[in-house]
Amino acid sequence: MQRRDLLKLLALICLGGGSSACGTGGGSGGGMARRGRTIVIGAGLAGLAAARELRHNGEDVVVLEARDRIGGRLWTSSAWPDMPLDLGATWIHGVRSNPMTDLADALQARRLVTSYDKSATYHTNGQLLTDAEEAHSEALGNQVRMALHNAQQRDADVTVRQAVAALTQQVQPSLAATRLLNFVLSSEIEHEYAGSAHHLSAHWYDSADEFEGDNALFVHGFQIITDYLATDLLIELSQVVKAIVWGEHEVRVLTERMTFTADRVVVTLPLGVLQSSSVQFTPELPSAKRHALAALGMGVLNKCYLRFSRAFWPHDIDWLGHVSAQHGVWNEWVSFQRVAQMPILLGFNAADHGREIEAWSDQQIVASAMETLGIMFGSNIPQPNAYQITRWATDPFARGAYSYNALGSAPAMRDTLAMPVEGKLFFAGEASHSAHFGTTHGAYLSGLRVAEQILYQIR
Ligand SMILES: Cc1cc2nc3c(=O)[nH]c(=O)nc-3n(C[C@H](O)[C@H](O)[C@H](O)COP(=O)(O)OP(=O)(O)OC[C@H]3O[C@@H](n4cnc5c(N)ncnc54)[C@H](O)[C@@H]3O)c2cc1C
Known part of the structure; x- marks a missing residue:
């Protein structure tokens, strides 16, 4: 950490227990610059994008990250x-x-x-599917999509599995056909949206927008992006946030080791972490936000x-x-x-x-x-x-891979998740992006969005 950053960090830290870093403790209260000190929780794509944008606009920002590395679900x-x-x-x-x-x-x-x-599909017994069988599989995929499309025209929502139930009955007599249907559901829907067909909403499972073009991977890994975004940022690693206490004048963020104080906080915790209540909000979040958190799926x-x-x-x-x-x-x-x-x-x-x-x-x-x-x-x-x-579901700082629209949820709930609370709490992260949830670009765009909200508020 550069000396300039260290000084800024010391200014931001208010050690509740009275650490030498803050002299006698007692908070960073009265003398704070009103334009802004911002704590960003999470050094994933959303948090880094937000922090970078704020910093580029001259704001004081510290990023608190639970892990001993940056990147989050980009690793x-x-x-x-x-x-x-x-x-x-x-x-x-x-x-x-x-x-x-x-x-x-x-x-x-x-x-x-x-x-x-450039793909090949193999039968349950290991035989390569013939061209005719590939065509049959393709046709089944179309039937699944049509059944889901039809379900989207009805008023009452059902799960993806329920929406294709009629198809399941049609193919039930043949074990091979049932397996093929399950394969289509798994590879085309569950692998893409990460939710179970028993939980995904037929109305909304595919509500995200998509960009066109190829799918590209990085020769040196995706980390090249987060390393770049993190350049020159003040990032505190191994700071596991346990509580966020917010009020009219300041926000206190309590980690396992110390307390940080600022004018506002950007929360980029993954949906699964927010659902687990491992981070406590005092006062608690508005009920609409709690409802959205509970309804969406991780x-x-x-x-x-x-x-x-x-x-x-x-x-x-x-x-x-x-x-x-x-x-x-x-x-x-x-x-x-x-x-x-x-x-x-x-x-x-x-x-x-x-x-x-x-x-x-x-x-x-x-x-x-x-x-x-x-x-x-x-x-x-x-x-x-x-x-x-990997074991993303049991990872305490992810609690899943990415969010999906579960039965009982709706895309608008992601906008509710994204809504700032009283100019003190701001929210970003893939789950808070209604158009591009579940993706790196959604996380990144949500970070830019939250930076814009803050800059608009303070200028
Ligand atoms: C297996 C897998 C494959 C994927 N494949 C793709 C893909 O190919 N393409 C694509 O676009 N997207 C993909 N995604 C989704 C993409 O990785 C995520 O949408 C994106 O990285 C999420 O970024 P984020 O900033 O919202 O969250 P995160 O990256 O999870 O950032 C949140 C940060 O908060 C930290 N944190 C958690 N709890 C605490 C705490 N208590 N205190 C302090 N910090 C805390 C976490 O450690 C983390 O660093 C994939 C995800 C997974 C898991």
Whole structure:
């Protein structure tokens, strides 16, 4: 930390217990500059974007982050030095007009494009789907989308699973068809929105806007973006916020170690953290906000990277699908062989099964993944040399992967989440962006939005 930053930090910290950093304690009360001192909670994309924008406009800002790293759900692992891998977000989804693309361009960050056109799907027994079967799967996907579209025309909302119930009954006589339907629901809906088909709202599951264009990933990992946004910011790591006490004159933020005081606070805590009540608000949040928090869903998407001595799967394919016997088990895989010439596979588990396996040991997860790959490519395939596994639902500072629209929620609730409270509490984070929730660009845009709200208020 630079000396200038240290001085600013000391000015912001008010140690309730009377630490030497604040002399005798007693608060930063009367002499505060009225234009603004802002505490940003969370050094993920939303928090960093907000803090950077405020700082660029000359404001005093400190970012409090619970982890010992920045980035939040954007987390590039360097465990395999020759191949940085993203354990959280991987792709700029839709590169055209996407603010992540602008940032990446400004940094001249090298990117690779994966393509859904380069995909292959395997039956439950491991056979590759024939062209006719692929066409059948495609047709089933269209039927699912049509059933959901029809459900969106009705007044009463139902879950995605309920909306496709009639289809389930139609295909029930055939076990193979039921499995294919589950595969479509899992790979096309649950993997994308992270919520279970039993909870996703048929009316609103797909309410987000999308950018057009390819899906691009970063050669050196997504972290290049958060590192850039964090440049020159005052960031306090390992500060686990426990309580936010707000009033007319100031806001106090109590961490496990100390108390910070400022004129306002920007809360970018993930939806799952806010739902868990691990951070207490005094006075409590307005009821509309509490209602929105409870109604929206926090989904799960977990990753398992497997590194092999050689690629034993087709080299020209990016996406591999498996129609599993049990719903949602290792349905989707990404290969890094074509795009990065690396014999690495990334297996996903989302929603209910993604949550379930977090209780398993690493060995159980790898064995389960290898069982599926064995079905697809034969029992003689090599064991992985190494693996990397995520557990986002049990991560206390994420409590899930990203938010979704659950039955009983509506997109407008995200606007309620985003609403400032009495000029003291401001909210950002992917869940608070009604048009682009669940994404990196949504988180980033929410950070810019909150900075604009604050700058408007104080000028
Ligand atoms: C597995 C996975 C895959 C994804 N894939 C993609 C993708 O390919 N493309 C895409 O666009 N998006 C993807 N996303 C979504 C994207 O990562 C998120 O929407 C985005 O990173 C969220 O940013 P945020 O700032 O809102 O939240 P976060 O990044 O979670 O930031 C919140 C911060 O608050 C901190 N915090 C939590 N509790 C406390 C506390 N008590 N005190 C202090 N600090 C606290 C956290 O540690 C964190 O740093 C993916 C997410 C996951 C998990």
